[in-house]
Amino acid sequence: MMRAVQVTGYHDKLQMSEVPDPTPSGPLDVVVKIGGAGVCRTDLHILEGQWAEKSQVQLPYTIGHENAGWVHAVGDAVTNVAVGDPVILHPLVTCGLCRACRFGDDVHCENSRFPGIDTDGGYADYLLTNARSVVKLDPSLEPAAVAALADAGLTAYHAAAKAARALHPGDFCVMIGAGGLGHIGVQVMRAISAATLVVVDRNPDALALAAEIGADQTVLADGDHVEKVLEITGGKGAEAVIDFVGEGGATAEGVAMLRRAGNYYVVGYGENISVPTIDIVSTEINIIGNLVGSYNDLVELMALAARGKVKLHTSTYALDDFQTAIDDLDHGRVRGRAILIP
Structure with missing residues (x-):
């Protein structure tokens, strides 16, 4: 079992829960041990119910859509990353087969899932994604330092x-x-x-x-x-x-x-x-x-980050202190981006 911060009801406070660890069931599945999860204003909008109709997500579910960490487990067809690799996650889990994906416009994938929005996200110890969504990090970059680049930066x-x-x-x-x-x-x-x-x-x-x-x-x-x-x-x-x-x-x-x-x-x-x-x-x-960027946009952004051209200003919080992070963001007390670290 792992910790997961979940939406249990709109206009209610987030709740810390114990849920089963995700495991790879499909050949391209990747399970990531979270090293940092960004706290975004969209998370406040989710709690207000603004995304309920659009996402059609079933409650309770785990939020957090700006995620980075280390590969923990992989499906048997994954070849682009290995267990232990530091990675940042493109926020969408995409199919690779639809017309939009074929154009490299995977933000508009016709069969996408969006962890933290319409399925379980990264305010947790582990997150399930797929091989198309992981970008291997340059050794100079720490997951917690770049996590919010996965959505805010992207x-x-x-x-x-x-x-x-x-x-x-x-x-x-x-x-x-x-x-x-x-x-x-x-x-x-x-x-x-x-x-x-x-x-x-x-x-x-x-x-x-x-x-x-x-x-x-x-x-x-x-x-x-x-x-x-x-x-x-x-x-x-x-x-x-x-x-x-x-x-x-x-x-x-x-x-x-x-x-x-x-x-x-x-x-x-x-x-x-x-x-x-x-x-x-x-x-x-x-x-x-302008929505979030594509996978290729994230690769390019990571190239700038590795060269020191883009630095994220962050405030870090332990995962258990999620409510403090949410309150600080809501009241304008966060400089740069708030990051939860399990």
Whole structure:
């Protein structure tokens, strides 16, 4: 039997349970001993019941979708990793056979499972995944230090890499929010793009960190920030806006910071976007959704991490202290990402 932190009811507190250890039953199954599990704002949304209808998950179940550790057991057809290997887990367990997987777009796999969302996740001693989901870590990387890169980092990388493909030297990229995801997005953009990076946040400490890790300019969200961004961009707005907030008025401000034919990348969520269709047509702006990144995105992100280009700022908690970690996240007391360590 192993420990597992489970959702037993929506709007109730998480409960520590004893559940059977997972074992490989399929030929490509991989059981991972958890070395670190990231605590994400989505976990708070799960407890609020926001994902109940979408995930259709049966309660009780174990949450935790940002996971890294060591291979503990494998099915008899697994050849890409061996017992003892340090690994980070792509958050989805994918089939490899559908059209999306064949394109390398495994985020949209037609037969996927999502540990921590619609099946048992990593707030536990062990987790069941498959061979398609494990990325072997460089020996310089510790599972607990990179665990949150599996979702928060991967989501930030996916959006930043998508934006970077359309950006050129001399262009402007504005990032709204420099917290758990945003501080990773800043490092990624600095590593892969020559665009001028402007970071907007209401927290002066977050802006100080952003400047330290690669932002060219920072703007305090104090009510005049849209005008300040327009001033920085010569009155034209930015070619790309990456919004890691997506609520509290950020979407209207993000669109207002955009230049003609610019791209607005939505990552954070919580409010509706309201833009007159004539404004979209007349300026040819694009509003682009961003989910988590693909397996290949995770491989690329791990390459940046191994080279020291992306570092995760973490606060660690013992697995038994899960409630403290959840409360700290909920009340804004976590710098970077909270990590549970069994």
